[in-house]
Amino acid sequence: MRPLTVVQVLPALNSGGVERGTVEFARELAKAGHRSIVISNGGRLVKAITESGSEHIAMPVHKKSLLSLFQVRPMRRLLEELKPDVVHVRSRIPAWICWLAWRKMPTATRPHLVSTFHGMYSVNAYSGIMAKAEHCIAISHCVQDYMVKNYQVPEEKMTLIPRGVDPEAFVPGCADKAWRKKLYAEFPQLEGKTLILMPGRLSRWKGQEAFLEMMSHLVKLLPEAHGVVVGDAEPDKQHYLQELLAKRAELGLNEAVSFVGHRNDIPQFYDIAAVTCHMSNKAEPFGRTVPESLAAGTPVVAYDRGGASESLKNGFPHGLVPADDVVSFAARIADLLVADNQINLPKEYFLDSQVASTLGVYRRLLGQGV
Secondary structure: OOOOEEEEEOOOOOOOHHHHHHHHHHHHHHHOOOEEEEEEOOOOOHHHHHHOOOEEEEOOOOOOOHHHHHHHHHHHHHHHHHOOOEEEEOOHHHHHHHHHHHOOOOOOOOOEEEEEEOOOOOOOOOHHHHHHOOEEEEOOHHHHHHHHHHHOOOHHHEEEOOOOEOOOOOOOOOOOHHHHHHHHHHOHHHOOOEEEEEEOOOOHHHOHHHHHHHHHHHHHHOOOEEEEEEOOOOHHHHHHHHHHHHHHHHOOOOOOEEEEEOOOOHHHHHHHOOEEEEOOOOOOOOOOHHHHHHHOOOOEEEEOOHHHHHHHHHHOHHHEEOOOOHHHHHHHHHHHOOOOOOOOOOHHHEHHHHHHHHHHHHHHHOOOOO
């Protein structure tokens, strides 16, 4: 089968699961000999895109504004120039721009249009654009159910493909002595402690406040436990970090919880952690940190709801606790620290499976089979 030209479009390339997934998928496409192109407004991950053999084209496709419609004609001209086989949209504003550009292109020569529902968006006409693609990918069963219930996406137009973990990145033992020495020099309070990891962008719905409340219970059971919050707030939401620091002080956890900010070495943090926590206060579409931690050999405790519970049920069901019950959450962590934990993450949660399944969607649209 001939190599494909694939264009992925998303708002920006700063941080987050969608962004990291786009980078990884672009890298795998390039490694397989396909032409991989990413269109976004840019960000810190552009370097990773270009260094892995993909192309990045900067375009203001990120603003939730009617002014973004001025990008429709430039997008159409760009697609006509690039002549891709597939355009894969991963967010709503880029989807609107691409769809409006795509629908006016000649049917016989225009690329195929694919969307991935990375979230359970608010139900309205604005979000409905994600269902207008020729084929739609759901990242979890709960997202798939949302697509059917709210947008009546037919079965033949939809494929369930969980987001895949890169097995070469998330492996046990990756935190070597040199890395640990550097970390403990920067954060000496972590050395010799039982580390309880809370990874994820600082956001109210991600559950950092619940994590602090849970830690206030856990340190009573395990005085050696130390919480590590990995992640930063968006530039315009730094006030939330200050709120969390104030709450940490209020709960008397200044010596028991550390905020280490945005990191590029999250696999090493999984490796040194005793347990990873997932505490989103609403159903998360997927919950990337769950399979990442399991792939690294570190058990996860998570609320039993949303996409995060799906991967945990399949890979480590003992980690599930009732939603929003921080006392049970702390007790479960204490139990896991003395248990013989058996982790078995199914193959569909790994990157090679995701890549193969997504390419299968592309090939079927192109009439090339699988």
